[in-house]
Amino acid sequence: MTNSHQSTIDGVVADDDSLESYNWTFEKSDTQYLTHGLHNYPARMIPKIPDTLLGHYKQTGVIEEGDLVYDPFSGSGTTAVEGRLHGLNAEGNDINPFAVMLSEAKAIPLERGGLSEARDALVDGLSEDLREVREAYDESGEVEWLEMPDVRDGWFPEPQLHELTALRDRIDSVEDEFGEAYARFFRIVLSHTTRKVSYQRNGEYKRYRLAEEDRADHNPDVEAIFTKKLKQNMEKMRDYSNRVDHDLDTTIHYSDSRTAVEDVGENQADIVITSPPYGDHQTTVAYGQFSQDPALLTGKVTYDEMKDVDKTGLGGRYDVLEPLSELEEYSPTLKATLDTLREKDGRSDDAMDFFRDYYAVMEQVGEITKSGQPVAWVVANRTMSRVNIPTHLITRELCEHLGYEFNVNLPREIPNKTLPWENAPENVEGTKGDLMANENIVILRAP
Numbered sequence: 001m002t003n004s005h006q007s008t009i010d011g012v013v014a015d016d017d018s019l020e021s022y023n024w025t026f027e028k029s030d031t032q033y034l035t036h037g038l039h040n041y042p043a044r045m046i047p048k049i050p051d052t053l054l055g056h057y058k059q060t061g062v063i064e065e066g067d068l069v070y071d072p073f074s075g076s077g078t079t080a081v082e083g084r085l086h087g088l089n090a091e092g093n094d095i096n097p098f099a100v101m102l103s104e105a106k107a108i109p110l111e112r113g114g115l116s117e118a119r120d121a122l123v124d125g126l127s128e129d130l131r132e133v134r135e136a137y138d139e140s141g142e143v144e145w146l147e148m149p150d151v152r153d154g155w156f157p158e159p160q161l162h163e164l165t166a167l168r169d170r171i172d173s174v175e176d177e178f179g180e181a182y183a184r185f186f187r188i189v190l191s192h193t194t195r196k197v198s199y200q201r202n203g204e205y206k207r208y209r210l211a212e213e214d215r216a217d218h219n220p221d222v223e224a225i226f227t228k229k230l231k232q233n234m235e236k237m238r239d240y241s242n243r244v245d246h247d248l249d250t251t252i253h254y255s256d257s258r259t260a261v262e263d264v265g266e267n268q269a270d271i272v273i274t275s276p277p278y279g280d281h282q283t284t285v286a287y288g289q290f291s292q293d294p295a296l297l298t299g300k301v302t303y304d305e306m307k308d309v310d311k312t313g314l315g316g317r318y319d320v321l322e323p324l325s326e327l328e329e330y331s332p333t334l335k336a337t338l339d340t341l342r343e344k345d346g347r348s349d350d351a352m353d354f355f356r357d358y359y360a361v362m363e364q365v366g367e368i369t370k371s372g373q374p375v376a377w378v379v380a381n382r383t384m385s386r387v388n389i390p391t392h393l394i395t396r397e398l399c400e401h402l403g404y405e406f407n408v409n410l411p412r413e414i415p416n417k418t419l420p421w422e423n424a425p426e427n428v429e430g431t432k433g434d435l436m437a438n439e440n441i442v443i444l445r446a447p
């Protein structure tokens with residue numbers, strides 16, 4: 001292997017090649033420790049990846065405490081949480097407003113005392129409140145003092161939807177008294193509760209409903225689900241809060257990473273660790289669909305904001321960038337892949353849209369990151385029209401065109417992401433193809 005950057009710390013010479021000695025699959029590793037377990041999210045990055053990378057680069061003197069880790073696709077904030085655990089400030093972007101809220105809720109520590117007081121204020125009198133709501137609903141089919149959220153009809157048992165709405169209002173009152181950070185923490189618990197209460201089938205990454213005949217049996221206890229999750233999340237937050245430096249900063253921008261320099265600035269980041277979306281919301285992961293109703297119940301996100309998330313994601317239909325015809329000249333692997341798709345009359349335009357958007361982010365990240373510092377892209381190799389897309393090679397080649405210097409590629413299997421394991425590319429029931437089974441961590445040094 002050539003091109004390894006070498007650095008010396010305490011007289012020990014280390015280089016990025018030693019990263020290859022780890023087993024990056026991290027099979028059976030806990031993905032729910034500390035605040036990582038506050039709420040699920042599709043296609044979460046396994047926390048061990050940023051943990052191991054940050055540990056390695058600290059040990060080799062490439063980064064140090066007080067530095068900034070940046071993630072252009074923050075998602076649920078895995079990089080930001082690990083960043084703070086390693087003594088780093090964190091910054092990120094996401095176009096899903098729920099992801100922004102979740103990242104901040106997980107990465108920004110809350111004071112133990114304040115948390116207990118805010119919790120007491122929230123749960124004091126809760127049972128009576130919910131009982132009143134239930135009685136009013138049972139009597140007249142509505143609860144006149146509640147302004148109902150804009151969720152889709154037919155996705156919730158109605159009495160429970162009213163109770164969830166009453167909880168939302170209680171959290172708003174907590175915000176007035178204790179501030180946004182505490183309210184945000186409770187909203188994440190409410191979002192979890194909302195998902196459990198809805199007719200959404202468990203474990204589905206898209207919005208599939210319980211069969212009609214099963215809905216009558218679905219009679220969840222809102223208060224019990226909420227208070228159980230609240231207790232669990234408080235324990236996680238207390239542990240996290242004890243372990244981290246409260247003076248560090250976490251900033252997650254609710255904006256498109258294709259223009260992230262506007263938010264973050266040039267030459268700011270000391271390291272980047274990110275897992276980009278897969279660029280195909282039809283057959284893979286619909287981040288917006290996943291969080292739409294729970295996000296609406298938080299009261300902080302609007303229907304208009306949520307409905308566009310999947311369309312504005314990389315390769316989406318909105319805010320389309322200028323065509324970039326030379327793109328395939330920058331990456332021989334991209335060209336070969338697009339040619340194969342064209343021959344098969346496959347979806348070369350979709351693939352092109354995705355890589356054009358992805359390239360825009362690589363460009364921005366190159367400017368945001370200090371020259372020579374590591375940028376790790378955790379990418380899955382997916383298929384489109386049954387053609388394998390070697391995203392790791394395309395990532396490397398496009399970055400090299402932008403002046404990044406390639407370091408190392410670390411392959412791994414995906415043991416436990418919430419993903420469609422096997423899925424027909426055409427979405428035809430009964431036909432199954434391997435959609436994603438492994439990933440690569442592509443590490444380059446910023447231009």
Ligand SMILES: C[S@@+](CC[C@H](N)C(=O)[O-])C[C@H]1O[C@@H](n2cnc3c(N)ncnc32)[C@H](O)[C@@H]1O
Pocket residue numbers: 041042043044045046072073074075076077078079093094095096099255256257258274275276277278287312313314
């Ligand atoms: C694979 S997920 C990231 C998961 C994250 N690493 C975690 O551990 O939770 C990709 C994220 O990119 C976001 N995204 C898609 N297109 C984006 C864009 N143009 N700008 C910013 N974020 C975007 C999606 O909303 C999604 O949250």
